[in-house]
Amino acid sequence: MRVIPKDKVIFSFNAKHPFAHSVEDGETFWVETDDCYSGQITGPGVKRPDIDISIMDCSVGPIEIKGAQPGDTLCVEILAIEFAPQGVMVTSKGLGVLGDRITEPDTKVIPIKDGFAQFSETIRLPLTPMVGVCGVAPKPGLDIHCAVPGDHGSNMDTKMVKVGSRVYLPVAIPGAGLAVGDLHACMGDGELSGTGIETPGRICIKTTVYHDRPVERPVIETSDDLYFLASAVTLDEAIKIAVADTVEFLQKKLDLNFPDAYRLLSATCDIQISQVVNDLKTVRVHCPKFNTGIATL
DSSP states (O other): OOEEOTTSEESEEETTSOOSEEEOTTOEEEEEEOOTTTTOOOSTTOOGGGSOGGGTTOEEEEEEETTOOTTOEEEEEEEEEEEOSEEEEEEOTTOSTTGGGOOSOEEEEEEEETTEEEOSSSOEEEOOOEEEEEEOOOSTTOEEETTSOBTTEEEOOOTTSSTTOEEEEEOOSTTEEEEEEEEESSOOTBOTTSOOOBOOEEEEEEEEEESSOOOSSOEEEOSSEEEEEEEESSHHHHHHHHHHHHHHHHHHHHTOOHHHHHHHHHHHOEEEEEESSSSSEEEEEEEEHHHHTOOOO
């Protein structure tokens, strides 16, 4: 199986970036990634103010998916995630929702072994592997840093981008321009301190192009659920977008009028926060398939 190395990366999503690699529609392959700090934090002595923030969240790619055309939907299926032997978590002034309480930056190195993160001598966390950055090229004319989420995906920091999930992304250019990175060994909803357990590693991916499943923004599918994602300056704005997308989907999929789709959403779906620490906030509407009669996207 092909392994795409981490030596060719982008720091922004842009339709003008030349493809670094090319894969077939339906191909399965591995992508090696650095951590979100581009490997700059090598130990507890390196603090966040010591590193170059501009190269954070670098993503491996862009990867051309042959046959993908504007208007198509790219499905990125996460088949496996493997980690390096350790990850890091930092604190720094202003970082996260309580960053105003941090007076001095600090770096914590966390060993990863046998399915657990050894947070301290007495606290061992089961791994919850997920991919922070998964996106495609945005519409031509846009240049969006890899740290910023959007309709094209990118730094959604959504813990549902995990093994067994399918991430659907809107294709804006021929070849799609997929790029991935920013692995987390553990991360809770919100990424409240501004960081998960950041670690290098690799992702096993299968890519499939769909011509009949249009999406405007990222949608995640698991065996039992769908998640409609939206990112905006405020949580209120993001919620309104994600809810509108979900209602429109329910209308079309189940042949409902707007009032009934709106009622079904309120009776069965949940609003969930993915992250609140990036330039744009990201939310998701959780839509359970078994409650709504949905079989698949």
